[in-house]
Amino acid sequence: MRIVLERRLTPSRSMQYLSPLLAIVLSLVTFFIIFVLSGIDPLKALYIYFVEPLTAVWSIEDLLVKAVPIILIAIGLAFCYQSAVWNIGAEGQLAAGALAGSIIPVMFPLLQGPAVITAMILMGIAGGMAYAAIPAILKIRFNANETLTTLMLVYVANLFLDYMARGPWRDPAGFNFPNSRPFDEGQMLPIIAGDSVRISIVFMLVAVVVAWFLTTKTMTGFKIRVLGLSPRAGSFGGFSRNKMVMLTFLISGGLAGLAGICEVAGPIGQLRTTVSPGYGFTAIIVAFLGRLHPFGILIAGLLLALSYMGGEGAQVAIGLSDQTTQVFQGMLLFYVLACDSFIYYRLKFVRERALDAATAG
């Protein structure tokens, strides 16, 4: 007996929308089974994970704060993935943005005010773009595989960040902790709602709407899609693959850099050895779970932020390791990709025994 994947003649349209939901349900079921096997009350665990964070105002605020960088990055990645550019290094581009945006508050602590904050944001975006331009140039010039280069550059950026926070940029008055000086209020994004929701949520919403308009209504979005679906047809249409590689890298790098500076000049308030609990990788899951569509990404980003929140809650309430969150996220990506495969392929069992029957006859 042999198992083969056979291409479907007509992939179902409705399943393309249902598959993320199916993936979520399957992940929850698997999670349930894991809890049962490890002797934890599954209903209680799922409640702590996915419901409790939504029962208090402060935790809903916190959910939004966590969702902002994830969604910002995922919006950028969706541009890359639509044009079949596999940028998986947003985590590094985020660190580059955080570093570039921190130059003013760390080196010129006296500069403050709205103009300074604006400059910090622009430098953060520029840092992320510049860092994403490296794999873009390597791909255009040398045809280097961006899956490898972007991932490797994550470690370079993170180690450089670590060095800066421990070394040159360490706060002299910080009791030798590996952090930069804490930013002043005039160097941080203003809070616009509640206790912790900053203006970055507006950036995120604007990014969602602009991305939706760009991808569905403009020629640029059309070029990105065509080149992603069939590069040969794209070049026949007169679209430059190299330009689009650079453009999508710059968009995603810029948004990741924006997420980076919004984190350090927001919830964190200083530069640390790490500035992200893996938002750049989580955003990959969010981009696919949201079907690379900006509104889908908005919803998926909130869900994944919820899993971060729930992970923290579960750590406190039932002593679960925070690795559980990563298990959940990994499972979710696995199920999304698996469900997607079944949209385009069907499983077929081929019996080898039939062969003998045929020859016997």
Place this chain on the structure above:
Amino acid sequence: MEPKIAGRRTRPESGALIQAIGITKLFGSFKANDSVDLTIRPGEIHALLGENGAGKSTLVKILYGSLQPSEGEIRWKGQPVRIASPSAARKLGIGMVFQHFSLFDALTVTENIALALSDRSNRTALAKEIEKVSLEYGLPLNPASRIVDLSVGERQRVEIVRCLLQNPELLIMDEPTSVLTPQEADDLFQTLDRLTARGCAVLYISHRLEEVKQICHHATILRLGKVVAECDPQQETASQLASLMVGADVHVLSSDTPPPTSAKTRLSVRNLSLPEPHPFAVALHDISLDLKAGEIVGIAGIAGNGQGEFFDALSGERTTDRPDTVTIDGKAAGKLGVTARRRLGAAFVPEERIGHGAVPRLRLSDNVLLTRHATGDQLLRVGVIDFGGMKTLADRIGRSFDVRKSAVDPEAGSLSGGNLQKFIVGREIDRQPSVLVVSQPTWGVDAGAAAVIRQVLIDLARSGSAVLIISQDLDEIFEIADRVAVISRGHLSEPVPARSLTREQIGLMMAGLGEGKPVAKKETAHAHRA
């Protein structure tokens, strides 16, 4: 040279080798095969005729085990069998030569064949066996040569020898001559005769009716999934066979108006040379060509002699470093990209419909935008797409070129080959381009659609445009081209009036043997200068 091709053939009087009885194959609710009966006798060449989408490939896939019938029975020498997979089919004694070869370019003949035959471990013995079989059946092959160095005809021999090594009793051949020169085709027919003389049966799928009349003992004709007729093809005329296939009398092309004699030059190619883009491609050598308003020039040639590279250089997908290599309507365009060349009034239809001429996963209206975003159709306003305008255009193309589709604006990939080709050709002709370059205009397209496409090409030319057709189909070239040139190993011969040539002369030129031959002697003299 012993078996002669000409002469009356009679169907052998013997029991059936393989019998398909009441084969029905459903894809969803669509009946690709509808109670099809087919009987093949040992020692006969049995033609399977039908338009694209008539169900030929489905039936063949069922016989070769890659599809299972929904209903019906297959009998092999009278015994019911279930052919579960291609390997089961091969064990029964059924071999198949596909239209598109599955050979590794960088490996030798022996290595390629060894890959398919897992039971032959000794390479030297296998090479001897290959040599023996290829001699026996008149398929000269050097087992040690690499596939990349072989002509298409030789590659086909490799595929055939690979089948013959397994001693098949039934050989299925899918459009075997579509890639061959007339001479190579004749060689193939002799091989088939030797095979049948030994009792092997051949199921021969082709759309070339003349050839079916010439070599086949018996024919089964499919239309819309059903068997509409069985006949002796030698007793029918080609047009009778064609009308059985399409179910109506085939449209006769009209090109009454002769091409204008002194008209302005629309497309001019001057000393175009380009190195090969990758090791398995062909370099272009000093190609020169002029197309006048109102005429159709056909470029004949065997696949892989630089047609694709020539097309890319004309469309601007590859540019040259001199502006004067390509001139469109008097403007030097050698350094311009495809969009700028379209703006000069040129239009292009590439050979590959799926993934080159159209994006299969996008709707037809999106595919309109693919080539018409910069040609004055007002589909864009400051970079924002006018979806209504795109749909209107797609509808207009669909209506005027008779594109049959399942929905108002379906994905391009859901159209049949012929309908998608009508759409892609229509998309360009709808612009009234002054220059149209078409590669393989009717490749894999059914007879009805092919007639429509050829007629609109003629009409476009007679309305004052210049049309260049790159085609491997000689019939097509003779049918519509005013002048013919031949491309061989990246060299282009001087075009000569189509009426002054015979098929044999063109065939020799296609095979690269025509240099200095009487074919328009003074003109070919400088064609192979480089």
